[in-house]
Amino acid sequence: xxxxxxxxxxxxxxxxxxxxxxxxxxxxxxxxxxxxxxxxxxxxxxxxxxxxxxxxxxxxxxxxxxxxxxxxxxxxxxxxxxxxxxxxxxxxxxxxxxxxxxxxxxxxxxxxxxxxxxxxxxxxxxxxxxxxxxxxxxxxxxxxxxxxxxxxxxxxxxxxxxxxxxxxxxxxxxxxxxxxxxxxxxxxxxxxxxxxxxxxxxxxxxxxxxxxxxxxxxxxxxxxxxxxxxxxxxxxxxxxxxxxxxxxxxxxxxxxxxxxxxxxxxx
Amino acid sequence: xxxxxxxxxxxxxxxxxxxxxxxxxxxxxxxxxxxxxxxxxxxxxxxxxxxxxxxxxxxxxxxxxxxxxxxxxxxxxxxxxxxxxxxxxxxxxxxxxxxxxxxxxxxxxxxxxxxxxxxxxxxxxxxxxxxxxxxxxxxxxxxxxxxxxxxxxxxxxxxxxxxxxxxxxxxxxxxxxxxxxxxxxxxxxxxxxxxxxxxxxxxxxxxxxxxxxxxxxxxxxxxxxxxxxxxxxxxxxxxxxxxxxxxxxxxxxxxxxxxxxxxxxxxxxxxxxxxxxxxxxxxxxxxxxxxxxxxxxxxxxxxxxxxxxxxxxxxxxxxxxxxxxxxxxxxxx
Ligand SMILES: Nc1ncnc2c1ncn2[C@@H]1O[C@H](COP(=O)(O)OP(=O)(O)OP(=O)(O)O)[C@@H](O)[C@H]1O
Ligand SMILES: [Mg+2]
Numbered sequence: 169x170x171x172x173x174x175x176x177x178x179x180x181x182x183x184x185x186x187x188x189x190x191x192x193x194x195x196x197x198x199x200x201x202x203x204x205x206x207x208x209x210x211x212x213x214x215x216x217x218x219x220x221x222x223x224x225x226x227x228x229x230x231x232x233x234x235x236x237x238x239x240x241x242x243x244x245x246x247x248x249x250x251x252x253x254x255x256x257x258x259x260x261x262x263x264x265x266x267x268x269x270x271x272x273x274x275x276x277x278x279x280x281x282x283x284x285x286x287x288x289x290x291x292x293x294x295x296x297x298x299x300x301x302x303x304x305x306x307x308x309x310x311x312x313x314x315x316x317x318x319x320x321x322x323x324x325x326x327x328x329x330x331x332x333x334x335x336x337x338x339x340x341x342x343x344x345x346x347x348x349x350x351x352x353x354x355x356x357x358x359x360x361x362x363x364x365x366x367x368x369x370x371x372x373x374x375x376x377x378x379x380x381x382x383x384x385x386x387x388x389x390x391x392x393x394x395x396x397x398x399x400x401x402x403x404x405x406x407x408x409x410x411x412x413x414x415x416x417x418x419x420x421x422x423x424x425x426x427x428x429x430x431x432x433x434x435x
Numbered sequence: 436x437x438x439x440x441x442x443x444x445x446x447x448x449x450x451x452x453x454x455x456x457x458x459x460x461x462x463x464x465x466x467x468x469x470x471x472x473x474x475x476x477x478x479x480x481x482x483x484x485x486x487x488x489x490x491x492x493x494x495x496x497x498x499x500x501x502x503x504x505x506x507x508x509x510x511x512x513x514x515x516x517x518x519x520x521x522x523x524x525x526x527x528x529x530x531x532x533x534x535x536x537x538x539x540x541x542x543x544x545x546x547x548x549x550x551x552x553x554x555x556x557x558x559x560x561x562x563x564x565x566x567x568x569x570x571x572x573x574x575x576x577x578x579x580x581x582x583x584x585x586x587x588x589x590x591x592x593x594x595x596x597x598x599x600x601x602x603x604x605x606x607x608x609x610x611x612x613x614x615x616x617x618x619x620x621x622x623x624x625x626x627x628x629x630x631x632x633x634x635x636x637x638x639x640x641x642x643x644x645x646x647x648x649x650x651x652x653x654x655x656x657x658x659x660x661x662x663x664x665x666x667x668x669x670x671x672x673x674x675x676x677x678x679x680x681x682x683x684x685x686x687x688x689x690x691x692x693x694x695x696x697x698x699x700x701x702x703x704x705x706x707x708x709x710x711x712x713x714x715x716x717x718x719x720x721x722x723x724x725x726x727x728x729x730x731x732x733x734x735x736x737x738x739x740x741x742x743x744x745x746x747x748x749x750x751x752x753x754x755x756x757x758x759x760x761x762x763x764x765x766x767x768x
Contacts, residue, residue, distance in 0.1 A: 191548045270544040275532040
């Protein structure tokens with residue numbers, strides 16, 4: 169028996185992914201409609217953003233293009249949670265109905281196996297929009313471009329995504345303890361909409377909440393400061409990769425703890 | 436022969452919330468909660484050898500599924516010990532999973548949207564089955580059941596029977612040492628049941644796989660199990676050879692008669708006449724359970740003929756189902 173290393177897991181992941189995509193595309197009408205839906209959702213999001221902020225030259229010292237940068241940054245950062253961890257939304261039903269037990273019989277990591285089942289292709293459109301918006305604002309801000317910046321961008325985008333994934337895992341895992349956990353997950357998802365605003369526009373109370381309790385400020389604000397305002401970066405910005413890893417680890421532990429003590433239902 | 440599963444004094448308790456009734460009750464529940472412990476499995480011990488097919492039987496709610504969940508490592512026992520393949524399942528879930536296959540009645544474990552053959556290929560990777568073993572297994576499957584029409588169907592397009600068959604094939608795919616089948620024939624027609632029994636029997640013979648089977652269908656037991664373990668309300672009632680069990684009840688026979696007159700009233704009066712016998716109406720017959728050690732069937736028939744006019748009669752050996760029913764009712768210890 170070979171060791172179950174990263175290669176083993178990637179191989180399984182991509183095999184499931186490839187099959188899943190193949191089967192989704194075979195339902196052509198479904199595929200086309202959801203693609204169109206996704207494009208319109210993104211356009212609508214962008215238009216409402218534009219209507220609100222176009223008339224203000226700056227908000228709390230943030231220019232229109234900087235706001236746009238944050239918006240694009242958050243769209244990209246929210247893609248992984250949408251694409252790769254969408255099965256968290258089904259967790260509550262699986263746990264309640266007892267179907268969750270079927271994930272417990274395989275000789276692979278339970279968290280991995282559960283999440284690998286669903287890949288939500290709709291998130292890819294969001295990624296495209298995000299990259300477009302980011303590039304556009306980047307250009308207007310005249311930020312310049314070199315390898316170091318690209319590297320920084322990638323590292324901080326990944327940390328931002330990981331924070332969101334962690335939040336969602338923890339929220340979804342509440343279903344192992346409480347029955348109406350939908351509201352927790354829904355709440356976290358609603359709050360993530362605030363991620364695209366600079367945290368300085370909120371009152372101190374919310375600033376504290378969004379930084380330490382429900383750390384959505386790490387989804388766009390703190391990480392993008394590193395690119396946008398390299399001259400006076402907040403200390404929290406630099407730490408965001410570490411914070412992301414810690415949050416993810418905690419959320420993973422919570423999730424697994426709930427899953428391993430799962431009692432199932434009678435059958 | 437060596438023991439593959441060893442269970443000792445196994446107990447599982449569930450804590451369930453006792454909900455109070457009505458709105459007032461719900462409000463009270465918010466502040467003080469009453470938990471009740473349900474003992475689903477109560478001090479069960481057994482040893483199972485490699486290659487056995489064991490029928491794990493008992494009425495609804497007896498604790499069969501709960502025991503199986505503990506053997507697969509999904510549930511942690513409240514007390515007692517289990518060893519499967521020499522390891523503690525709950526503590527080494529992943530390692531245990533490599534050596535077992537599980538089918539839970541109507542809950543498929545296959546990927547809903549994928550054709551069966553693609554599910555198999557993913558399982559091949561997950562269990563790290565090499566090409567040769569994989570192909571040999573598929574060839575064996577082909578020789579036993581007609582799988583080719585199934586392979587390219589997606590699981591969601593399958594009928595219940597086809598899906599169950601697929602799940603069983605998937606459970607045996609990595610040639611596990613033990614396969615747990617929890618009510619595998621539930622809801623299937625006669626032909627599919629026969630198919631599945633044939634398959635399980637052949638795989639057990641061919642690969643010496645240990646099979647633990649729960650079912651409410653005595654046909655499954657008669658066709659597959661040399662040994663039965665019976666539990667009720669979590670407690671073990673019986674663990675022995677099925678033949679042994681029948682031998683124990685060997686002195687019992689069922690006498691079925693059809694007297695003239697109205698069936699119900701006649702049954703009542705026969706019941707009064709034959710005190711100490713179990714008398715029932717079954718499909719237009721009055722059936723009487725006779726213990727030949729106490730009274731001969733012919734004597735009983737003779738007694739009845741004195742008071743009733745018998746139109747028709749039948750004599751039956753006791754079936755497995757009757758035997759088990761007798762045990763549920765507290766016949767043996
Ligand atoms: N997760 C759970 N929480 C609380 N009680 C449970 C749970 N699972 C099972 N039970 C209880 O444990 C007892 C045994 O259930 P189990 O599912 O093991 O029965 P079973 O023998 O499989 O019955 P059946 O033939 O109906 O499938 C039942 O009283 C059931 O209500
Ligand atoms: Mg059951």
